[in-house]
Amino acid sequence: MRRNNEKAAQAAAPARPQVRVIARDQHGISRRNISNGALRVLYRLNEAGYEAFLVGGAVRDLLLGGHPKDFDIATNATPEQVRGLFRNCRLIGRRFRLAHVVFGQEIVEVATFRGIGEEGNLDRHVVDGRIVRDNVYGSIEEDAIRRDFRVNALYYNIADFSVRDYVGGMADLEKKELHLIGDPELRYREDPVRMLRAVRLAAKLGFRIDESAERPFAREGQLLCDAAPARLFDESLKLFLSGHGLASFRELDRSGLLQFVFPSTAAALARQRGDEFRRLVEHGLSNTDQRVQAGKSVTPAFLFAVLLWGGVRERAERAIAAGSDAAQAWDNAAEAVIREQTGRVAIPRRFSLVMEEIWALQPRFEQRVKKRVLRLLSHPRFRAAFDFLVVRGEVDPQLAELAQWWEQAQESDSSELGELLPQSTAAPVVAASDESAALHAAPRKRRRRRRRKASGGSSGDVTPADS
Ligand code: ATP
Ligand code: MG
Secondary structure, three states: OOHHHHHHHHHHOOHHHHHEEEEEEEEEEEOOOOHHHHHHHHHHHHOOOEEEEEEOOOHHHHHHOOOOOOOOEEEEHHHHHHHHHOOOEEOOOOHHHHOEEEEOOOOEEEOOOOOOOOOHHOOOOEEOEOOOOOEEEOOOHHHHHHHOOOHHHHEEEEEOOOOOEOOOHHHHHHHHHEOOOHHHHHHHOOOHHHHHHHHHHHHHHEEEOOOOOOOOOHHHHHHHHOOOOOHHHHHHHHHHHOOHHHHHHHHHHOOOOHHHHHEEEEEEEHHHOOOHHHHHHHHHHHHHHHHHHOOOOOHHHHHHHHHHHHHHHHHHHHHHHHOOOOOHHHHHHHHHHHHHHHHHOOOOEEEEEHHHHHHHHHHHHHHHOOHHHHHHOOOOOOOHHHHHHHHHHOOOHHHHHHHHHHHHHHHHOHHHHHOOOOOOOOOOOOOHHHHHHHHHOHHHHHHHHOOOOOOOOOOOOOOOOOO
């Protein structure tokens, strides 16, 4: 296994690359757009006689005129040598040691040039149970070719403010293309999450994934099913909660990768009412993007509640059609879909509990009886559930009306509420659409469920309801 991976890493890596140096007046990077912390680290390393480069996404985004959030630095100084230069420095990472230099809120990550063959867990080199390949350092050329995409392997040199391009990243930036470094199939086998990174970067930057980088998705995409669920959770948040969620979703769907990470979402999109569900997901994600862009908070619970709704609804409706009790059917559907999803993406329990509540509150919006209205308005999860109703309303005019009513209800005091309420308070008011009919069929008394206290950790496992 290890042998194969080593061979793979060697074959995947191109021959020793030629460097192209782009002088300071030939590129658009200005030190004004680099954080103070990053500049201080670069200068200090340089003064101490080490090579020091800004690298990765920050260089890429600066060249594209963006404003990077985090700045990564690569150097020929070892982590211990880096620590020797900064008092505010701690070393992290067992498998590959990194230095974190801390300036108040800002953390600057400093990595020593990595040698080839350091990729992912598969390539960990263990002899007699000892990790011997940990912390194998390399040259800047080796560091460049073990990165994922050519546009991510550009180095900004603090010594002369030039950019070094070892693999053709500059040309790709101009063409707005994503190319993997080395043999694409092998690079994806080393680390399947690179496929998702391709999708995410394409969505974020508006780039095209080059054919050579996308072709292997068909064969290697299923490797994502075995990727670490915790890592896929992190990557999902980057895909959907960084302000480019809608573009990421479309790109995931288009490229065929959606089915491997969100199987229930992909299946629901492919079925009967797939178009309606697609519109719901797109509205949900576009609302989320707007919130991110406006600097408002977003929660993974709402995101996953949207992505998994189609699967939950389908399952519940099927069970109800087969004669199940509605409340029970919705509970079971939520539980089954969450269980399936957390096998792929480790959604922490503290979020999946909120998702269940968001779904469970949906039928209660249709019960416009004063006492119930007041109770729902003061429910701790009212806001999230209401936002979800608004998204459902974007694809169903009847639900849009209902959402509008609740919007008004929120702004009314208790006495005004009386006027808002329908004349006959006994009956629900909305003429039910298919979906709301099924929801509505829920008996009013929900079975009490006993739940384990949320752990707050990210184990992501689902507590089965007491069944
Ligand atoms: P973002 O804008 O999301 O921060 P990024 O490219 O900076 O994008 P990071 O996860 O911050 O992404 O990674 C920093 C750099 O580390 C990348 O630009 C790339 O050079 C390298 N890198 C990250 N993940 C991988 C990977 N899976 N395989 C190889 N290189 C990687
Ligand atoms: Mg980054």
